Amino acid sequence: MRTLLFLLRKEFLQIFRNKLILRMIFALPLIQLILLPYAATYEMKNITLSVVDHDHSEYSRKLINKFTTSGYFQLTDYSETYDQALDQVEKDVADLIIEIPQGFERDLIRESETKIVIAANAISGQTAGLAVAYSNLIIKDFNNDVRAEWLPQSRFNTIPVIEITGSNWFNSQMNYKKFIVPGVLALLVTLVGYLMSSLNIVKEKEVGTIEQLNVSPIKKYHFILSKLIPFWVLGLIVMSIGFVISFIVYGIYPEGSFWIGYLFAGVYLVALLGFGLLTSIYAETQQQAMFIAYFFMLVFILLGGLFSPTENMPDWARYLTYINPVSYLIEVMRMLVLKGSSFWALRYHFLIITGFAVVFNGLAIWNYKKTV
């Protein structure tokens, strides 16, 4: 116990003496939480639109107006021909083309039926899909307007209509930030826990100080605990800073209990630090450790559901997320912040992450040897 205290004092002295790391610990949550939620948004507000209006009628103007006032589209230009509009797409000026044919209004009035062409730049499938979906909604709306105009007095609707009204639970305004902020918090905890712990131990290997510890009578668990505890504390400090920043900047705070959040993050950090330890056992230099860590971080984060929902992934990728500890933290953070889930609702998450903690640390202790 006393040995551990000496080792812990050493670790904290070293961490607090490293001014760059200390600054990063505060700067990282601040910058990530302020930048990422604003930059990484799924909502599309600025789909650029090129209109080819061959009709120049009242109705065509109404339709275009409907598009531009929707808030999703931004009119870049009126083109004379479809080819001209396509040119705009090729130059990446426009995302979407609407071509209104000649006789649009006439056909609409005479035959109650007409056609328009919508063409989307599908380099980004997601953008194109959303642009077309928004367009469909707007055109449907336009349709209803026209119908209402023509049948103002009709009390009986000849066509039965099922109207779908939605209510969005847990995030009623569909606030994207409320979705991304808990994920970024999870990311921060992961970064500090995994990267810093693995690099720290490998540094001792590289400098040679670990040999001096290995020839001393310190116990294996002394060494491992002296490396786990400081980064466990740092991880929770970073998370707390993150909570404060997300409250101040976004007014976001967990609907559920803070304590469940800290408890989960606490267990999660033990798991992740064990993984960091395991990494550092196999890496001989900081360069190697950095590369291994980078590889896992990237996979963990991309498959963790931070930016792309795990539900969208193909089956094999979804199975991978089951063995990805980061995805559990992201999920728990979201459930706590958005839904206010109880401990009982999160029991399987707790169980699994505890399993991770036991396995990773078990392997690390098993593989760590006080020999060369």
Place this chain on the structure above:
Amino acid sequence: MNREVVIKTDKLTKKFGDFIAASEITFEVFKGEIFGFLGANGAGKTTAMKMLIGISKPSYGKAQIAGFDVYKQTEQIKKNIGYMSQKFSLYEDLTIKENINLFGGIYGLSGKQIETKSNELIIKLNLYKEADKLVGSLPLGWKQKLAFSIAILHEPKIVFLDEPTGGVDPITRRQFWDMIYEAAHNGITVFVTTHYMDEAEYCDRVSIMVDGVIKALDSPAELKKQFNAISMDDVFLRLARGAQRGD
């Protein structure tokens, strides 16, 4: 001779695959002795030493360090030895005092002992002004003296020094050897590897290792007589000339 034996090895061998780094090393070291472990680069000195300090498992052979077995009692060995590696391995981002504190604590010294020892050491090395400076800012010679002092802080039975004076100026080397003598005088056995043949003359007994095998073992005077040489340098050259390994 009925002196106490503190290191005793019998055919101690370390193989890495087909490569025999240290082959059937057999020798004894007595209490309070300064034992020089010589050999060219790559001769297997460090490998042999790592087996003795319990951080490398021998392939076969026997060895007892301070009465403890190198296979089963490595942790007891570690309590009874001090070690100073070839690579400087104090914490450069800690101050002199913090390093003394840490290593004193690891070896189980009490707070009071640490404080007394720490003060003694700072006076002895004349480091009052530097006591609260980071070790990284000290010149190499001072670092080495400090590392040695910290390696014997807990008064081990044996101290292992792996090329402790590499890259150090002659004056500091002389001072370093004064410290070694003092430690030996206080009953600490010193096991030291070195390249410098003038340092070999300072040892009570030396062994010379060539290609993983101990080729000669005796006091410097006896060795010189045996090889009809005027200096240890001469002895070493005659033995090491036939070496296959090296850099």
